[in-house]
Amino acid sequence: MEPLLIAGFQCNELNDVLSRLHYQLHYIDIDSYNKNTIPPDCALCLIDLRKNNIVNKINYLVKDLDPGIHIIVLIDKSQLEISEITTFIAQYAWDFCTSPIDPERLEKCLGHGIGLSKLKQQHQAPFGEQPEHDTDKPVTQSDVMQQLFRQVERVAPTDIPVLIRGESGTGKELVATKLHQFSSRKDGPFVTVNCGAMAAGLIQSELFGHEKGAFTGAVSARKGKIALADGGTLFLDEIGDLPAELQVNLLRFLQEGLYDSVGGGVPQTANVRIIAATHVNLENAIDQGQFRLDLYYRLNGITIETPRLKDRRDDIIGLANRFIRIYSDEYGLAIKPLSQSACHALLNYPWPGNVRELINRVRRAVVLSDAQQISAQNLELASIEKKRHIALSLKTLKDNAEKQALQQAILIADGQVELAASYLDISRATFYRLMDKHDLQLM
Numbered sequence: 090m091e092p093l094l095i096a097g098f099q100c101n102e103l104n105d106v107l108s109r110l111h112y113q114l115h116y117i118d119i120d121s122y123n124k125n126t127i128p129p130d131c132a133l134c135l136i137d138l139r140k141n142n143i144v145n146k147i148n149y150l151v152k153d154l155d156p157g158i159h160i161i162v163l164i165d166k167s168q169l170e171i172s173e174i175t176t177f178i179a180q181y182a183w184d185f186c187t188s189p190i191d192p193e194r195l196e197k198c199l200g201h202g203i204g205l206s207k208l209k210q211q212h213q214a215p216f217g218e219q220p221e222h223d224t225d226k227p228v229t230q231s232d233v234m235q236q237l238f239r240q241v242e243r244v245a246p247t248d249i250p251v252l253i254r255g256e257s258g259t260g261k262e263l264v265a266t267k268l269h270q271f272s273s274r275k276d277g278p279f280v281t282v283n284c285g286a287m288a289a290g291l292i293q294s295e296l297f298g299h300e301k302g303a304f305t306g307a308v309s310a311r312k313g314k315i316a317l318a319d320g321g322t323l324f325l326d327e328i329g330d331l332p333a334e335l336q337v338n339l340l341r342f343l344q345e346g347l348y349d350s351v352g353g354g355v356p357q358t359a360n361v362r363i364i365a366a367t368h369v370n371l372e373n374a375i376d377q378g379q380f381r382l383d384l385y386y387r388l389n390g391i392t393i394e395t396p397r398l399k400d401r402r403d404d405i406i407g408l409a410n411r412f413i414r415i416y417s418d419e420y421g422l423a424i425k426p427l428s429q430s431a432c433h434a435l436l437n438y439p440w441p442g443n444v445r446e447l448i449n450r451v452r453r454a455v456v457l458s459d460a461q462q463i464s465a466q467n468l469e470l471a472s473i474e475k476k477r478h479i480a481l482s483l484k485t486l487k488d489n490a491e492k493q494a495l496q497q498a499i500l501i502a503d504g505q506v507e508l509a510a511s512y513l514d515i516s517r518a519t520f521y522r523l524m525d526k527h528d529l530q531l532m
């Protein structure tokens with residue numbers, strides 16, 4: 090593994106530090122950069138932003154890097170005032186060092202970064218080390234999602250039925266496809282049935298198939314989804330909406346491996362792994378007599394819960410960046426970074442529609458943004474930012490009023506703490522604590 094060094098500016102002063110690290114260095118001149126200049130086994134990327142603000146140019150390179158590559162940024166302290174630079178650091182950097190560069194600190198930082206990359210590669214989880222631009226792989230920056238996909242990995246090779254529970258848009262179907270892709274059935278079909286979207290009269294034939302002439306309009310025999318999933322996985326989405334009659338038929342298939350097509354006399358078999366998903370509480374549906382308890386037990390071999398987006402905030406920025414890239418590519422637009430206020434708004438919004446809502450907001454923002462960065466307004470989340478500012482200014486107002494009251498009390502009480510505290514109806518201890526907080530002195 091070799092680190093990638095992007096210097097090109099004032100790298101001479103770094104030569105000592107770099108020569109002590111026994112890794113092959115690879116320099117990239119950002120002006121003549123193209124994707125092929127990134128070595129495939131690179132572990133670390135050092136970006137020198139001092140004196141030159143090359144964020145716009147670097148953005149392209151950073152997006153070409155595997156996310157397993159740690160990025161260390163060198164900046165001048167004053168650049169911490171530049172929002173473009175702080176946004177870049179917040180989004181991409183693993184660490185940063187400010188000028189004057191302390192060689193010891195940089196050496197430790199580089200050594201640590203390379204060591205960590207190696208460790209991660211050695212213990213690579215299939216979902217943890219994905220190239221971010223591989224849009225097929227789930228974003229799993231949060232601990233809870235990493236844990237969830239480790240569970241997926243363990244459960245996938247078994248044929249145990251899985252019940253995936255979670256709010257709408259949390260990634261239930263995504264988990265189902267991964268369970269299939271990581272199973273020995275991966276070369277077989279993955280067939281989805283949305284139990285909530287089919288007309289009650291059609292679902293029987295949709296699931297189990299029909300024979301020619303089974304009903305008016307059945308001009309030829311047709312295979313059902315179970316037969317189509319033979320050798321693979323059948324994903325029953327919104328299982329809570331499955332009509333009662335079909336629950337019986339499905340239960341028979343799960344228990345005996347047999348089913349009847351509509352109008353067919355001979356029971357049929359299929360080798361299918363069942364994965365079901367629901368956003369409703371099946372226990373409630375059972376209590377209300379709408380869902381069969383025996384079917385519930387059959388489906389619920391293992392439960393996987395997909396968490397709400399607001400319960401895994403560490404994924405939000407990664408997901409937003411993923412979808413910015415996807416839709417910018419799709420619409421042929423330049424890939425723009427999120428502004429700082431956009432990041433704040435994304436992190437503070439409650440996301441009732443989960444990842445699907447995030448996708449919609451980001452897609453609109455990619456199209457609507459006419460500035461260098463994607464703003465909270467583009468995401469239609471400006472009100473979240475306003476609320477934050479109101480909350481901040483309310484705190485400032487409260488603090489100012491508190492300080493003024495203390496100052497007046499000290500003045501009127503002529504510096505006698507006991508008296509001043511009694512004017513404000515607070516204890517002596519609280520009075521001292523507040524004086525300390527506002528950096529006030531007795532007269």
Ligand SMILES: Nc1ncnc2c1ncn2[C@@H]1O[C@H](COP(=O)(O)OP(=O)(O)OP(=O)(O)O)[C@@H](O)[C@H]1O
Nearest residue numbers: 226227228256257258259260261262263368444445
């Ligand atoms: N961790 C993730 N990384 C990348 N994309 C994700 C992730 N989680 C969800 N998505 C995307 O979000 C969208 C919604 O996910 P999905 O359809 O799997 O949700 P769902 O829970 O099945 O929703 P519903 O209950 O409404 O059918 C999909 O485009 C999916 O690819």
